[in-house]
Amino acid sequence: MSQFSHLTEKGELHMVDVSEKLDTERVAIAKAEVIFPEEIYPQIISQDIPKGDFLACAKVAGILAAKKTPELIPLCHPLPITKIDIEFKFIPEKFAIEVTGKVKTVAKTGVEMEALIATSIAALTIYDMCKSLHKGIKITDIRLIYKSGGKSGELILEEKV
Amino acid sequence: MSQFSHLTEKGELHMVDVSEKLDTERVAIAKAEVIFPEEIYPQIISQDIPKGDFLACAKVAGILAAKKTPELIPLCHPLPITKIDIEFKFIPEKFAIEVTGKVKTVAKTGVEMEALIATSIAALTIYDMCKSLHKGIKITDIRLIYKSGGKSGELILEEKV
Amino acid sequence: MSQFSHLTEKGELHMVDVSEKLDTERVAIAKAEVIFPEEIYPQIISQDIPKGDFLACAKVAGILAAKKTPELIPLCHPLPITKIDIEFKFIPEKFAIEVTGKVKTVAKTGVEMEALIATSIAALTIYDMCKSLHKGIKITDIRLIYKSGGKSGELILEEKV
Amino acid sequence: MSQFSHLTEKGELHMVDVSEKLDTERVAIAKAEVIFPEEIYPQIISQDIPKGDFLACAKVAGILAAKKTPELIPLCHPLPITKIDIEFKFIPEKFAIEVTGKVKTVAKTGVEMEALIATSIAALTIYDMCKSLHKGIKITDIRLIYKSGGKSGELILEEKV
Amino acid sequence: MSQFSHLTEKGELHMVDVSEKLDTERVAIAKAEVIFPEEIYPQIISQDIPKGDFLACAKVAGILAAKKTPELIPLCHPLPITKIDIEFKFIPEKFAIEVTGKVKTVAKTGVEMEALIATSIAALTIYDMCKSLHKGIKITDIRLIYKSGGKSGELILEEKV
Amino acid sequence: MSQFSHLTEKGELHMVDVSEKLDTERVAIAKAEVIFPEEIYPQIISQDIPKGDFLACAKVAGILAAKKTPELIPLCHPLPITKIDIEFKFIPEKFAIEVTGKVKTVAKTGVEMEALIATSIAALTIYDMCKSLHKGIKITDIRLIYKSGGKSGELILEEKV
Numbered sequence: 029m030s031q032f033s034h035l036t037e038k039g040e041l042h043m044v045d046v047s048e049k050l051d052t053e054r055v056a057i058a059k060a061e062v063i064f065p066e067e068i069y070p071q072i073i074s075q076d077i078p079k080g081d082f083l084a085c086a087k088v089a090g091i092l093a094a095k096k097t098p099e100l101i102p103l104c105h106p107l108p109i110t111k112i113d114i115e116f117k118f119i120p121e122k123f124a125i126e127v128t129g130k131v132k133t134v135a136k137t138g139v140e141m142e143a144l145i146a147t148s149i150a151a152l153t154i155y156d157m158c159k160s161l162h163k164g165i166k167i168t169d170i171r172l173i174y175k176s177g178g179k180s181g182e183l184i185l186e187e188k189v
Numbered sequence: 190m191s192q193f194s195h196l197t198e199k200g201e202l203h204m205v206d207v208s209e210k211l212d213t214e215r216v217a218i219a220k221a222e223v224i225f226p227e228e229i230y231p232q233i234i235s236q237d238i239p240k241g242d243f244l245a246c247a248k249v250a251g252i253l254a255a256k257k258t259p260e261l262i263p264l265c266h267p268l269p270i271t272k273i274d275i276e277f278k279f280i281p282e283k284f285a286i287e288v289t290g291k292v293k294t295v296a297k298t299g300v301e302m303e304a305l306i307a308t309s310i311a312a313l314t315i316y317d318m319c320k321s322l323h324k325g326i327k328i329t330d331i332r333l334i335y336k337s338g339g340k341s342g343e344l345i346l347e348e349k350v
Numbered sequence: 351m352s353q354f355s356h357l358t359e360k361g362e363l364h365m366v367d368v369s370e371k372l373d374t375e376r377v378a379i380a381k382a383e384v385i386f387p388e389e390i391y392p393q394i395i396s397q398d399i400p401k402g403d404f405l406a407c408a409k410v411a412g413i414l415a416a417k418k419t420p421e422l423i424p425l426c427h428p429l430p431i432t433k434i435d436i437e438f439k440f441i442p443e444k445f446a447i448e449v450t451g452k453v454k455t456v457a458k459t460g461v462e463m464e465a466l467i468a469t470s471i472a473a474l475t476i477y478d479m480c481k482s483l484h485k486g487i488k489i490t491d492i493r494l495i496y497k498s499g500g501k502s503g504e505l506i507l508e509e510k511v
Numbered sequence: 512m513s514q515f516s517h518l519t520e521k522g523e524l525h526m527v528d529v530s531e532k533l534d535t536e537r538v539a540i541a542k543a544e545v546i547f548p549e550e551i552y553p554q555i556i557s558q559d560i561p562k563g564d565f566l567a568c569a570k571v572a573g574i575l576a577a578k579k580t581p582e583l584i585p586l587c588h589p590l591p592i593t594k595i596d597i598e599f600k601f602i603p604e605k606f607a608i609e610v611t612g613k614v615k616t617v618a619k620t621g622v623e624m625e626a627l628i629a630t631s632i633a634a635l636t637i638y639d640m641c642k643s644l645h646k647g648i649k650i651t652d653i654r655l656i657y658k659s660g661g662k663s664g665e666l667i668l669e670e671k672v
Numbered sequence: 673m674s675q676f677s678h679l680t681e682k683g684e685l686h687m688v689d690v691s692e693k694l695d696t697e698r699v700a701i702a703k704a705e706v707i708f709p710e711e712i713y714p715q716i717i718s719q720d721i722p723k724g725d726f727l728a729c730a731k732v733a734g735i736l737a738a739k740k741t742p743e744l745i746p747l748c749h750p751l752p753i754t755k756i757d758i759e760f761k762f763i764p765e766k767f768a769i770e771v772t773g774k775v776k777t778v779a780k781t782g783v784e785m786e787a788l789i790a791t792s793i794a795a796l797t798i799y800d801m802c803k804s805l806h807k808g809i810k811i812t813d814i815r816l817i818y819k820s821g822g823k824s825g826e827l828i829l830e831e832k833v
Numbered sequence: 834m835s836q837f838s839h840l841t842e843k844g845e846l847h848m849v850d851v852s853e854k855l856d857t858e859r860v861a862i863a864k865a866e867v868i869f870p871e872e873i874y875p876q877i878i879s880q881d882i883p884k885g886d887f888l889a890c891a892k893v894a895g896i897l898a899a900k901k902t903p904e905l906i907p908l909c910h911p912l913p914i915t916k917i918d919i920e921f922k923f924i925p926e927k928f929a930i931e932v933t934g935k936v937k938t939v940a941k942t943g944v945e946m947e948a949l950i951a952t953s954i955a956a957l958t959i960y961d962m963c964k965s966l967h968k969g970i971k972i973t974d975i976r977l978i979y980k981s982g983g984k985s986g987e988l989i990l991e992e993k994v
Contacts, residue, residue, distance in 0.1 A: 032232075033321035041242045041892055045916035047858055047937050053530055071193075081202045084406035087524055088585045089263050092414070095581050095589055098900050100257070100310055101317050102250050102893045106900055106913055108589055110619065111528035132530050134619075136915065136939075141317050148309050148328075149261055156262050156302050159333075160194035163346060167309075167331040172324055185324060202409055206433035208375055208454050214691055245889035248685055249746045253897070256742050256750055259417050263410045267417055267430055269750055271780065272689035293691050295780075297432065297456075354554075355643035363564045363731055367755035369697055369776050393515075403524045411585050418583070420739050422632055423639050424572050424732045428739055428752055458754065458778075463639050470631050470650075471583055478584050478624050482516035485655055485668060489631075492650040494642075507646060536852055567728035570846055571907045575736070578903050578911055591911055593941065594850035615852050617941075676876075677965035685886045715837075725846045733907050744901070744954055745961050746894050785961050792953050792972075793905055800906050800946050804838035807977055807990060811953075814972040816964075829968060 034103050043103045049136035054177030056131055056143035059186070060151045060170040061124045068161045069123040082157060083116050086127075090114040090150030094131055094142045101145070107135045109142060114150050127151045128173075140172050195264050204264045210297035215338030217304040218291045220347070221312045221331040222283065229322045230284040243318060244277050247288075251275040251311030255292055258303045268296045270303060275311050288312045289334075301333050356425050365425045371458035376499030378453055378465035381508070382473045382492040383446045390483045391445040404479060405438050408449075412436040412472030416453055419464045429457045431464060436472050449473045450495075462494050517586050526586045532619035537660030539614055539626035542669070543634045543653040544607045551644045552606040565640060566599050569610075573597040573633030577614055577625045584628070590618045592625060597633050610634045611656075623655050678747050687747045693780035698821030700775055702787035703830070704795045704814040705768045712805045713767040726801060727760050730771075734758040734794030738775055738786045745789070751779040753786060758794050771795045772817075784816050839908050848908045854941035859982030861936055861948035864991070865956045865975040866929045873966045874928040887962060888921050891932075895919040895955030899936055902947045912940045914947060919955050932956045933978075945977050 036042045064072055091112045098106040111132040119126055129146035131139040151167045158165055173186040197203045225233055252273045259267040272293040280287050290307035292300040312328045319326055334347040358364045386394055413434045420428045433454040441448055451468035453461040473489045480487055495508040519525045547555055574595045581589040594615040602609050612629035614622040634650045641648055656669040680686045708716055735756045742750040755776040763770050773791035775783040795811045802809055817830040841847045869877055896917045903911040916937040924931055934952035936944040956972045963970055978991040 032318065034318040035243060039242055041246050041889060041896075043896060043917050045937065047915040047939055081200055081406040081409075082196060084403040084524060085202050085263055085410050087403075088407050088410040089261065091524075091526060091585055092582065093261055096257075096261070099897065100250065100254055101314055102246055102896050103317060105915065106589075106911075108591065108618070108913065110530040110588060112526050132528065134530055135913070140320060141313070144313055144316065148313060152302070152305055152309060152331075153262055155305065156264060157193065157195040159301060163333055163336070163344060165332075168329045170313075170328040170331075171326075172320075175324070183324060202406060202413075204413060204434050206454065208432040208456055242889040242892075245685060245886040246893050248886075249890050249893040252685075252687060252746055253743065260414065263413055266432060267428075267750075269430065269752065269779070271691040271749060273687050293689065295691055296430070354640065356640040357565060361564055363568050363728060363735075365735060365756050367776065369754040369778055403522055404518060407524050407585055411583065415583055418579075421736065422572065422576055422579070423636055424568055424735055425639060427754060428750075430752065457752070462642060463635070466635055466638065470635060474624070474627055474631060474653075475584055477627065478586060479515065479517040481623060481655075485658065485666060487654075489653040490651045492635075492653075493648075494646055497646070505646060564728040564731075567725040567846060568732050570725075571729050571732040574846075574848060574907055575904065589911075591913065591940070593852040593910060595848050615850065617852055676962065678962040679887060683886055685890050725844055726840060729846050729907055733905065737905055740901075740905070744894065744898055745958055746890055747961060784964060785957070788957055788960065792957060796946070796949055796953060796975075797906055799949065800908060801837065801839040803945060803977075807980065807988060809976075811975040812973045814957075814975075815970075816968055819968065827968060 041103065046105060046136040051134055051136055052177050053132065053134050054138045056138055056140040056172065057174035058129050058143040058147040058170065058172050060127050060147045061122065061168050062127065062151050062154050063166045063168055064123045065162050065164045066123050071161060072158065073118055073120065085157065086150045086153040087114045089153040090129055090146040093149035094146035097142045097145045101141050104141050105137055107133045107137065107139060109133050109139065112146055114146055125154060138175060138178055140175060144170060144172065202264065207266060207297040212295055212297055213338045214293065214295050215299045216291065216293050217299055217301045217333065218289065218335035219304040219308040219331065219333050221288045221308045222285045222329050223288065223312050223315050224327045224329055225284045226323050226325045227284050232322060233319065234279055234281065246318065247311045247314040248275045250314040251290055251307040254310035255303045255307035258306045261306060262302050265302050266298055268294045268298065268300060270294050270300065273307055275307055286315060299336060299339055301336060305331060305333065363425065368427055368458040373456055373458055374499045375454065375456050376460045378460055378462040378494065379496035380451050380465040380469040380492065380494050382449045382469045383444065383490050384449065384473050384476050385488045385490055386445045387484050387486045388445050393483060394480065395440055395442065407479065408472045408475040409436045411475040412451055412468040415471035416464045416468035419467045422467060423463050426463050427459055429455045429459065429461060431455050431461065434468055436468055447476060460497060460500055462497060466492060466494065524586065529588055529619040534617055534619055535660050536615065536617050537621045539621055539623040539655065540657040541612050541626040541630040541653065541655050543610045543630045544605065544651050545610065545634050545637050546649045546651055547606045548645050548647045549606050554644060555641065556601055556603065568640065569633045569636040570597045572636040573612055573629040576632035577629035580625045580628045584624050587624050588620055590616045590620065590622060592616050592622065595629055597629055608637060621658060621661055623658060627653060627655065685747065690749060690780040695778055695780055696821050697776065697778050698782045699818065700782055700784040700787040700816065701818040702773050702791040702814065702816050704771045704791045705766065705812050706771065706795050706798050707810045707812055708767045709806050709808045710767050715805060716802065717762055717764065729801065730794045730797040731758045733797040734773055734790040737793035738790035741786045741789045745785050748785050749781055751777045751781065751783060753777050753783065756790055758790055769798060782819060782822055784819060788814060788816065846908065851910060851941040856939055856941055857982050858937065858939050859943045861943055861945040861977065862979035863934050863948040863952040863975065863977050865932045865952045866927065866973050867932065867956050867959050868971045868973055869928045870967050870969045871928050876966060877963065878923055878925065890962065891955045891958040892919045894958040895934055895951040898954035899947045899951035902950045905950060906946050909946050910942055912938045912942065912944060914938050914944065917951055919951055930959060943980060943983055945980060949975060949977065
């Protein structure tokens with residue numbers, strides 16, 4: 029059974045020492061969904077509101093947040109991120125906007141947390157811009173869907189559609 | 190029907206002007222759940238791992254992140270936060286840790302986003318410390334459950350248990 | 351003749367003590383121009399490139415930077431900004447994009463530097479997104495055009511068109 | 512005709528993927544001018560005001576800002592800066608202080624934006640320290656003058672005097 | 673006997689709730705000493721090295737750090753600092769530079785930590801600039817010497833000389 | 834006699850150019866002591882106060898601060914830190930808590946300042962959490978005790994006990 033890499037046997041916090049690891053290309057992709065109450069979803073997808081600024085703002089927020097990951101998550105290492113991408117997809121049958129965040133680096137450790145932060149902050153920025161419409165918006169299913177690079181190799185948790 | 194406060198009629202980004210609003214005490218409470226795959230949950234709740242450092246790390250991360258809200262969410266105003274509190278509750282029947290973040294201020298606008306950020310980053314920090322155990326951990330149901338202060342007064346979305 | 355408020359008589363750095371000043375509404379507006387080499391200006395204004403994301407990115411960068419002013423300018427005080435707005439205008443006869451940044455607060459000192467930072471960083475973000483087209487882009491005429499609030503009252507340096 | 516590297520064909524924001532680029536030594540030099548109204552320029556250059564603290568403050572501000580470039584410019588990559596230098600030159604015939612910012616790295620992409628940010632923030636810090644003298648100070652001609660390293664090699668836009 | 677204000681009775685972290693406290697003028701002054709090995713002290717005080725840039729750099733670093741206090745010290749509240757001052761004094765008989773940091777605010781809680789951070793980071797910046805001379809430099813006696821404002825009133829721990 | 838690496842011969846600030854240095858593994862260890870007035874030390878070491886949260890908070894603060902070193906110390910280079918560790922030891926005969934901070938990287942320059950910042954901010958966080966008990970707490974003897982890597986090789990200033 030695997031172990032907590034971030035706690036010592038006594039349960040003390042422990043930052044992983046990555047000094048000996050190799051610099052390899054590493055990719056991580058995360059997803060989340062912003063779920064809107066049914067009654068406001070038509071406003072969200074309406075053609076009357078151009079979505080350029082709206083989604084661009086969430087994208088920029090997510091990109092900048094990914095770069096702040098080691099400031100936000102105490103045991104993360106600072107990494108030379110080489111690419112951040114954030115995509116949005118309207119899923120009307122779930123009254124949702126799906127957010128996908130992808131981060132790449134060439135470094136000694138992976139970028140899962142960077143991808144999760146990019147995705148979460150992009151989703152929370154959408155929440156912020158829509159919260160005047162309804163207080164019942166939720167963000168759900170923040171999760172890793174893909175990871176590659178490093179000793180553990182490629183891991184496909186979900187097909188990215 | 191209410192409107193997007195953060196977009197102009199043309200759909201351009203718009204930071205709300207709060208210059209004329211009154212400084213009143215404002216509170217917001219948010220919740221989220223970190224859901225673990227069933228096979229690793231016993232390790233999470235095991236008495237063998239003292240939880241002091243583990244949950245304290247997530248709490249400190251959430252508290253610091255709440256103070257970074259205007260850096261993370263583009264259209265948020267900087268506010269003089271007067272109190273941040275984060276609590277954790279193990280919910281074994283859902284294989285979950287529930288995170289509750291509460292933020293207070295005396296200011297011209299509310300602290301919903303601060304409470305949501307505190308909660309989300311505390312949850313993501315738990316994720317980070319457990320991700321070596323399993324790649325299938327999820328964070329879900331990030332939502333506002335309470336809000337008071339300002340013109341809209343008190344809003345109880347869920348009873349805090 | 352007026353004096354350097356930020357240096358003592360010996361020329362030592364001196365942060366102004368604003369403890370005794372009153373909290374009043376204060377506004378500042380700054381402008382700058384991004385000047386493109388003539389040969390690439392058609393690409394900048396072309397309808398083929400939707401400008402939504404392009405200008406939204408510069409706007410978000412400017413808004414976030416204004417909130418970072420006391421981190422960037424050593425002798426600036428942290429202020430509770432109540433509004434930030436950034437506008438862009440294409441000026442084809444100058445092969446330019448004009449950037450206008452407006453910042454408001456209710457505080458003990460003014461927001462000139464916040465308006466100048468918002469404007470400058472929005473302009474530099476435009477530069478960044480266009481620098482692959484040509485290395486000869488310039489940013490020029492960063493200046494204050496309006497200021498109100500505080501003891502010195504209203505100051506109109508240029509009519510905002 | 513060259514293309515926007517930071518926008519997709521649909522005009523969506525696009526961070527360049529530098530994963531495959533080589534780590535090479537890269538240098539960039541930028542310049543700007545702070546232009547003072549004629550009537551206050553004698554105070555700026557007066558020997559009565561020792562310039563040690565004054566210019567050192569602007570230099571430190573510029574150096575620290577260069578390190579914040581990926582926080583300020585959304586699509587910039589975090590880079591391991593190896594050297595930052597900022598110089599000032601009084602140009603009495605233009606009632607100006609010229610600011611020159613030079614940044615070096617060994618990395619997968621260049622440091623133009625870092626040099627431009629260092630220069631701009633140093634100039635804005637000078638503005639801040641002199642703004643009590645006159646509201647008509649301007650910053651002009653922020654531009655790249657030199658760039659080397661990477662696939663595009665050396666580019667001399669202006670001789671550095 | 674007084675109690676830990678930052679821990680609950682169970683020993684859990686606890687940010688003090690300052691919502692009900694009054695906004696009053698508050699001042700704090702801290703001191704520290706940078707102690708140099710005797711053999712390098714002549715170089716530190718030598719007239720051959722102009723100290724303008726050297727001490728200005730430490731002063732700017734301390735001023736900027738004071739503004740970052742709530743980012744650095746987890747349970748500190750963000751406060752609208754109204755004044756930061758840092759002074760240096762050579763104390764040859766102790767082979768020392770004494771650093772004094774003074775911070776003021778008009779707020780609901782005090783600025784002791786801001787004064788201590790300003791002083792510590794100014795001292796560490798001096799350390800950084802001198803560390804090539806000798807590895808045996810120490811920073812010592814970081815302490816609060818004065819505090820006023822709020823319910824506890826004025827507290828003079830040491831006369832400021 | 835060695836020289837100031839951070840000042841030019843004219844005494845101007847000078848960031849060291851590390852472009853040509855080799856990436857090697859580098860380690861630095863620093864120590865400091867938080868000294869409590871005798872009358873409150875029994876409370877500090879009392880078994881009635883579980884120390885989990887208390888010391889974990891100081892540890893997390895120190896770890897996060899180490900990553901902020903280039904933001905805090907103007908002439909420091911940003912480095913890809915590979916490991917940060919902070920340990921605490923109660924020394925009853927000195928009424929002290931000793932803090933030891935260790936930082937590693939694989940980079941072109943060393944991590945002494947990172948180790949000193951980690952140690953200092955962890956100590957200051959302890960101060961903050963105990964300052965309600967007594968205003969006479971001090972932090973002393975912040976110093977480097979070990980350094981390895983780079984051209985100067987291993988340097989043992991004190992045996993780490």
